[in-house]
Amino acid sequence: MRERIATACRVLAARGLADGILGHISVRTGEDEVLVRCRGPRERGLAWTEPADIHAVGLDGVPRDGIGDWSVPNELPLHLEVLRSRPDVTAVAHAHPPAVVAADLAGLAIRPVVGAYDIPGARLAAGGVPVYPRGVLIRTRRLAREMTDSLGDRPVVVLRGHGLTSTGATPEEAVLRAISVDTIARLSLTIASAGGTPADLPAEDLAELPDLGGAFNESVAWRHEVAGLQPEGGGRPGS
Structure with missing residues (x-):
């Protein structure tokens, strides 16, 4: 699992959803x-995350495995409160995608503007992507509770002026959901910059979109993301 979390962190970075050490x-x-994922003594950023950077903590926030020179994230309460309040969630990803921040600040909600282009993303957006309206560092349980109140029972919440929090049954699912939200945000910004207005896909078209199943939605898509990682963690080809 430490290796899977480390790989998921590298994918976030390669996709441009988590720049630098954030x-x-x-x-x-x-x-x-x-x-x-903790910050270590040789911290170089998410693109170079190693299994050694992943450490165990209790739901009380206390380290469990001799964390040593590593430090837990300042926003650890963000993770712990989601996991406390959502028994259906196993994995939480927090990232700072610039397009998601920009689209929200421009008044562009994450809506089902795509169809077969990204079927899991269209389904996610059709169910609604809420917004936590405070651009704060979520480093206390009080603020984390505010964020989880905004999240509700949805898989992803946008954090105004900050980024997003994505959930899933696995770290891979949480990251793929974040990628879908980022993709829709980028498309919405492109549409708006061209003078258009992003419009929801018609309900009858959404109803025609098949459920491709977890083997395609997660396994195949994830192999593609991992294959795009360069050995040194430097990003995707052509990025």
Whole structure:
């Protein structure tokens, strides 16, 4: 699992969703234990995340595995509160995608403007992507509760002037959902910059979109993301 979390962090960086040293991923591994990406003594950023950067903490925020020179994220409460309040969630990804921030500040909601272009993304957007309206560092349980109130029972919440929090049954699912939201945000900005207005796909078209199943939505898509990583963690070909 540490290797999977490290790989998911590198994908976030390669996709441009978590620049520099910002962003982190956590996974529930027990009733009261979480593995989370921490900042180490040789911190170089998410693109170079290694399994050694992933450490166990309790739901009380106390390190469990001799964290040593590593430090937990300032926004650890963001992860812990989602995992406390959402038993259906196993993984949480927090990232700072510039397009998601820009689209929200421009008044462009994440809506189902695409169809077969990204079927999982269209389905996610059709269910609604809420916004937490405060551009704060979520480093207290009080602020984390505000964010989870905005998240509700949805898989992703946009954080105004900040980024997003994405959830899933696995770290891979949480990251793929974040990528879909980022893709829709980028398309919405492009449409608006060309003078158009992003419009929802008609309901009858959404109803025609098939459920391609987890094997395609996650396994095949994830192999593509991992294949795009350069050995040194420097990004995707052509990025």
